[in-house]
Each structure stands twice: as C-alpha cells, then as structure tokens.
Amino acid sequence: MTFIQSFRLKTFLLVCLTLNGLTGAVATGGDRLPACRETIERHIRELASEKYQGRRGPFAAMAAEYIQREFQELELNPLFAGNSYLQTIPGLSEGDEPPRTLGTNVGAILPGSDPALAEEYVLIAAHHDHLGRGGGGIFHGADDNASGVAMVLEVARLLKSADPSPRRSVIFVSFDLEEHLLFGSRWFTAHPPIPLERLRLVLVADMLGRSLGDLPLNSVFLFGAEHGTGLRELLAGIDSEPNTRPLLLNSEFVGTRSDYGPFRDRQIPFLFASTGQSRDYHSIRDTADHINYQQVREITTFLREVVRHAANADSSPEWIPDPELTLDEVTTVLKIVEKIDQQADNWKLTTVQRLFVTQTRQRAKRILQQQTISPEDRRWLTRSTQMMLLTVF
Ligand SMILES: [Zn+2]
Incomplete structure (x- = not known):
C-alpha cells in the first residue's frame, strides 16, 4: 500500500466512522453498524x-x-x-504450451x-x-x-x-x-x-x-x-x-x-x-x-x-429439493405487473407484451383471492412470468 492509498483509505474510513458515530454505534462497538x-x-x-x-x-x-x-x-x-x-x-493447454x-x-x-x-x-x-x-x-x-x-x-x-x-x-x-x-x-x-x-x-x-x-x-x-x-x-x-x-x-x-x-x-x-x-x-x-x-x-x-x-444461528438451512410456490411470491409477481402496466404507454408496449402483462396480472390476482396455488396455477404462473420478463425487458 502506498502512502497515498493508505491516506485515501483512512480518509474514507474516517468519513464512515464519523457518520456511523452519529448513530451512536461506534461508541458501543457492536456488530450492527450500517453500511x-x-x-x-x-x-x-x-x-x-x-x-x-x-x-x-x-x-x-x-x-x-x-x-x-x-x-x-x-x-x-x-x-x-x-x-x-x-x-x-x-x-x-495446447501441445506442450502451458x-x-x-x-x-x-x-x-x-x-x-x-x-x-x-x-x-x-x-x-x-x-x-x-x-x-x-x-x-x-x-x-x-x-x-x-x-x-x-x-x-x-x-x-x-x-x-x-x-x-x-x-x-x-x-x-x-x-x-x-x-x-x-x-x-x-x-x-x-x-x-x-x-x-x-x-x-x-x-x-x-x-x-x-x-x-x-x-x-x-x-x-x-x-x-x-x-x-x-x-x-x-x-x-x-x-x-x-x-x-x-x-x-x-x-x-x-x-x-x-x-x-x-x-x-x-x-x-x-x-x-x-x-x-x-x-x-x-x-x-x-x-x-x-x-x-x-x-x-x-x-x-x-x-x-x-x-x-x-x-x-444454532442451526443451518437444509436443501429442499421440490419447494412449494407460496403466496408471497405471487404477491411479488402481482406488484411487478401492476407497475409495468402503469408504464405500458410510456414504454410503448406491443399488443403481445400487453397481453402477457394482463394475463399474468389476472392469474396472480385470482390465485391470491382463492388463497391456494394448484399445480396448474404454479406451472402457468411460472411460465407466464418467465415470458413476461423475457419479452418486456
Ligand atoms: Zn451480472
């Protein structure tokens, strides 16, 4: 490390310590300082x-x-x-060359x-x-x-x-x-x-x-x-x-x-x-x-x-081979499609793109209303979300 690098690093750390200090965290040490x-x-x-x-x-x-x-x-x-x-x-490696x-x-x-x-x-x-x-x-x-x-x-x-x-x-x-x-x-x-x-x-x-x-x-x-x-x-x-x-x-x-x-x-x-x-x-x-x-x-x-x-933690995650889709994830999909829908005109979405967005939104809403996800819902939502992410972005 050169002197200049070291100086630069210390200056930045000082900025952060000062900022973190404002939260009072430095005074107590601890392991939860903000980034x-x-x-x-x-x-x-x-x-x-x-x-x-x-x-x-x-x-x-x-x-x-x-x-x-x-x-x-x-x-x-x-x-x-x-x-x-x-x-x-x-x-x-080709021939004797490393x-x-x-x-x-x-x-x-x-x-x-x-x-x-x-x-x-x-x-x-x-x-x-x-x-x-x-x-x-x-x-x-x-x-x-x-x-x-x-x-x-x-x-x-x-x-x-x-x-x-x-x-x-x-x-x-x-x-x-x-x-x-x-x-x-x-x-x-x-x-x-x-x-x-x-x-x-x-x-x-x-x-x-x-x-x-x-x-x-x-x-x-x-x-x-x-x-x-x-x-x-x-x-x-x-x-x-x-x-x-x-x-x-x-x-x-x-x-x-x-x-x-x-x-x-x-x-x-x-x-x-x-x-x-x-x-x-x-x-x-x-x-x-x-x-x-x-x-x-x-x-x-x-x-x-x-x-x-x-x-x-005392225990660690174990692998789940075939996980369930949860309503949390459906809620996330719905949130994304609603935001895309608001931008449809701005982004000049094509008819096909709009169709993916509308269909995905309707299906996600229906799943959330019925509060359960059938295997068919799961396949459909996964496919349409993949398609939507591929065609819109
Ligand atoms: Zn990357």
Whole structure:
C-alpha cells in the first residue's frame, strides 16, 4: 500500500466512522453498524471508471487486483492454496504450451470465532467481470456488477470489524467470467478451496444499484429462499429500510441468471439478491452516474445482516429439493405487473407484451383471492412470468 492509498483509505474510513458515530454505534462497538455509502460509492466509481475498460480479459484482471488489495487492506486471510487471494482459471493447454489464464477469481476468509462452528462456512459473492468494449463504446457495468462487488467488499469490512466476530467462517468471493457462461463460479465449485458440503449458505448478488425496468419498486428481489429450510424465517426476522424491502421470488421464474447456478446444481442452500435488469442493462449507459447509492447502501446493510444471522444461528438451512410456490411470491409477481402496466404507454408496449402483462396480472390476482396455488396455477404462473420478463425487458 502506498502512502497515498493508505491516506485515501483512512480518509474514507474516517468519513464512515464519523457518520456511523452519529448513530451512536461506534461508541458501543457492536456488530450492527450500517453500511457506509461513501465506501460503496468509491468502489463502484473505481470499478466502473474508464481505466477498467468494461472489465474484460486483462481489464477484469485489473479489477481482480483492486479487489485483492481491498482484502489485503482489511487484513482478511487469503482463501486459496499457497496463501493466495487469487484463483486462476486456466484454458485448455495446447501441445506442450502451458495453458493460458482465462480469468481470476478473488477470495478472502474471516475465520469463525466459535471453535465448534469455524469449519462451517457462509459464502457471499458477486462477479467483477463485464462486457468490455463494444461498437458503441465502453460497457462500464456500474450496476452489472460493480454494485455487487462493492456490497461484498463493504460486508467484508463491516464483518471484519464486528465485535463479536461471526461464529462460522465467512468467505468473500468475487468471481470472474460470469458473463462468460458463469465460468468463474463453475471453476470455483469444481475446484473449491474448502469442502463444499461444509457450505451452509451461499449469497450471490448481481445488480443492486438500479431497478427492474427502472420501475419505482423500492425493493430488492431475493430468489432461492424456497430451497432452504428456515430461510424465509431468517429473512423475515431482519429489519429492512423502507426503500429496499425484500421481495421473495422463486428462482424457477428466472432459471440460472448468475453465479448461484453452480451452487444450486449441487443442492447448496442459496439466496440470490438483485434489483433486476434496468432499461440500461448490458448497454453503455450502465454508468456510475446512474447508480442509486443510497439503495446499494441499504441493501448492503440488509445482506450483512443475512450473513451475520446465517453465520451465528444454532442451526443451518437444509436443501429442499421440490419447494412449494407460496403466496408471497405471487404477491411479488402481482406488484411487478401492476407497475409495468402503469408504464405500458410510456414504454410503448406491443399488443403481445400487453397481453402477457394482463394475463399474468389476472392469474396472480385470482390465485391470491382463492388463497391456494394448484399445480396448474404454479406451472402457468411460472411460465407466464418467465415470458413476461423475457419479452418486456
Ligand atoms: Zn451480472
């Protein structure tokens, strides 16, 4: 760390300590300080800056180095073999040539404070790679997914300074090559630094700084609670701020959309947090100036609580192979379609798109009226929600 870096870090920490101090939390120490907006904004603006050229290939490697430096500055332990924060992802080797490096995952670990539970793990992750440059310019990927990486780094900072420290060990990972068929998380789960059967919960975040279709939803979607015992209860027990209420959705509605996929395939309980695809998704307009930093801060505080609870609870989620669809999830779908409906003219929805929206709304309403979900309702709602999300966004 250079003197300038150290000075910059301390200045930011000072800002946050001062802000946190206003809540009186610093005076008591404690493990529930709110996330720091300034720190989060610093990470997002850095990773989405010109310098990283959309974080692809060698520029994704630069992002990995940035994240590694942050883990080092936080004095977290390296996660991978050889005391390394980095896990290189090799390509196929040709002839006698050593395989070239395709990408780099970054990971750190905070050892659990309870000797009986320290060999159990909670993992929180996001991906740092993005699309690089295209015809129109740089795909900065501020929302997708500098926002998720900033959240992971800030949760790492908060948990590292928490007193008491979490009972189970907490692993922080930034995956590479998510935009390349989830290659980073696939490599990680095929070559895990700890036995995967000791992972109690995996929390993956992808896009936290905008909102689905830029709709005023004031929420964060959480997928996957249906697959783990006690996860709904865990989420319901955490306070959220009014502008970022968690909305449960079934992961079946979206299929595999991010790095939770390889963990779900191995039946490891998971949660996927996202505020959804904005109108600027995968475009050069996904820039740092369009991020709602207050929202990312609030979601970060919430997700830190999820990790803290999962790491401290006496029992852990067990995998539920064939979960029920609940009325909570139908309520979420209804909320989304009603907001889309309000935008139908603004967005110039086509007749077919309007039809999906209307049909989905009617079916969701009917299910909520009858207060029970038949297998046919479930199939219909899942299919129509998938279609609606695909055709409208
Ligand atoms: Zn993404």
